[in-house]
Amino acid sequence: MRVTNSMMVQNMLDHLKNNMGDLNNLNEQLSSGKLFQMPSDAPIKVSDSMNYKSQLNRNDQYQRNLNQAENWLNTTESSLKSATKVVQRARELSIYASNDSVTSNDREKIAGEIKELRDELVDISRAELGDSYIFSGQKTNVQPFSVTGNSDYVKYQGDKEIIERRLNENVEMDINLNAQDVFEDEINTLNNLYNQLSGQAAEVETSEFTDFNDLDNSGTFDIQVDNGAVQTVDLSGEDFDSWNEVTSFLENEIDGVTVEENDNRLIFRSEEYSEDSAIEITDTDGIFGENYEAAGSGDSYSGEEISASLTKLDNSINKYAELRAEIGGKLKRTDNLRSRLEAGEVHLKKLKSQNEDADLAEVITNLKMEENVYRASLASGARIMQQSLVDFIR
The missing domain is CATH 1.20.1330.10 (f41 fragment of flagellin, N-terminal domain)
Incomplete structure (x- = not known):
């Protein structure tokens, strides 16, 4: 095969280009501290780094x-x-x-x-x-x-x-x-x-019922609490399933009292604990069998209570x-x-560093080697270049 001067020059330029590319890669690694800059530089390492990140x-x-x-x-x-x-x-x-x-x-x-x-x-x-x-x-x-x-x-x-x-x-x-x-x-x-400790609330305890069903559809009664307005409670149409339903219904209907059940008896207690506390029940339809009145006291409850x-x-x-x-x-x-x-964070950072961080000592050594190769390429190219007609024009 005939080797011409232009072929030798072209090969020299290609090698110089490759050497400059290698120098550029090493310079980027040295300046960034990373082994790769683009995903195309090292696809597998890039994938691993993204996973670690x-x-x-x-x-x-x-x-x-x-x-x-x-x-x-x-x-x-x-x-x-x-x-x-x-x-x-x-x-x-x-x-x-x-x-x-x-x-x-x-x-x-x-x-x-x-x-x-x-x-x-x-x-x-x-x-x-x-x-x-x-x-x-x-x-x-x-x-x-x-x-x-x-x-x-x-x-x-x-x-x-x-x-x-x-x-x-x-x-x-x-x-x-x-x-x-x-x-x-x-x-x-x-x-x-x-x-x-502040005083005693007015408290009414009714007579005993057979059970909570005695109050089903039983009519109405009036109650006055702490000398306030008379409140009418209507049990008509009510059908209770437990004493809890009875007491909850009465507390919702009557302001100012709590209601509880004890041994099939209802206990109405004023929320005011003082001598001003009072409860008056008017048994309109004979639900309780009698009317009731009770007053509070300024004296505290007993030690036992x-x-x-x-x-x-x-x-x-x-x-x-x-x-x-x-x-x-x-x-x-x-x-x-x-x-x-x-501990997991330290381990992951170590793996990520090993995967993508450049070894600066190794990079500097390789950079020096590539610089020497590049200089040798330039020296070799100088010998390949022949004199042209211009060199003879004086």
């Missing part, structure tokens, strides 16, 4: 979820700790107030402190994390309780939905408690205790201890999960 992003999100969960649980635990102190103090006061030797003035002072403890428990139930009420279920923008001022002192406004956080691929953790389960009974117990709250307060203290133990267990688990996530 995706796993790191998920790991980062899990750690953010973990931070949120820990903050929520720590705030909950702190609130339960405060609530425990409130209930324990209320228990101490109840024990003291249940002694019949305690004077009315002392019980009045105790009632004042019980009132403050009740209001403090309401405040604790409204604990916030940022702009979220932590005890309102998923209705985090709504205060858990509104104060009614009745015997059921508070009304729950949240819901019982669970708030969850995903902490890794396989773990979802419930992080919230709702105030209805945690605080409502305790607040009402303290309110009832305050009322008992006051001490009935102790069992409820003891149950509340035990409940809070169990809830705090549950929260503590979840916080311990989040610590373990955090350690695993942090």
